[in-house]
Structure formats: structure tokens, C-alpha cells
Amino acid sequence: MSNKLTLQLPLSFIFLDVIGFAALGLGLAKLFGGIDIIPLSMQFENYGLALVLLGVLLMMPMMNYIFNFVRANLTKN
Numbered sequence: 001m002s003n004k005l006t007l008q009l010p011l012s013f014i015f016l017d018v019i020g021f022a023a024l025g026l027g028l029a030k031l032f033g034g035i036d037i038i039p040l041s042m043q044f045e046n047y048g049l050a051l052v053l054l055g056v057l058l059m060m061p062m063m064n065y066i067f068n069f070v071r072a073n074l075t076k077n
Contacts, residue, residue, distance in 0.1 A: 007069050013062040024055025 029035040030048030038047065 005073055007066065009062065009065065013065055016058050017062045020055045020058030022055070023051045023058060027051030027053075027055060 026037055027048045027050070029037065031052065036043065044050075
């Protein structure tokens with residue numbers, strides 16, 4: 001008998017993760033590549049770092065959900 005666990009991610013966490021990944025990518029492109037995709041009127045000093053931090057913060061709920069799922073299933077076995 002196999003114990004097959006399925007993780008069902010809420011759609012809101014997937015949406016936050018996609019937006020966070022895009023913000024992280026734009027921030028890293030600015031920091032390491034010097035690529036300015038954001039319009040000049042919306043830029044401010046160190047906005048690349050701000051986008052990286054925003055991206056990481058937006059991806060944290062999904063990571064927390066997955067870690068809690070794994071932790072809960074490890075204690076069951």
C-alpha cells in the first residue's frame with residue numbers, strides 16, 4: 001500500500017508567487033545587469049533592491065505553506 005500525499009496549493013499563493021518571481025527577476029536584472037525595465041517616472045534610488053525584497057516577501061507565504069505541509073506529514077510517519 002502506498003501513501004501518496006498530494007499538496008493542493010491555494011490559487012492566491014500561486015498568484016503571489018508569480019508576482020513575487022516577476023518582481024525578483026526585475027530587481028535582479030537592475031542590480032546585476034543594469035537593465036532598467038521600469039519607466040523612468042517610477043524609478044527611485046535603489047529600486048532594484050526594493051524589488052528584490054518585495055519579490056522575496058511575496059513568495060514567502062507559499063514557501064511557508066509548503067514547509068508546514070512537509071513538516072505536518074513528516075510528524076505523521
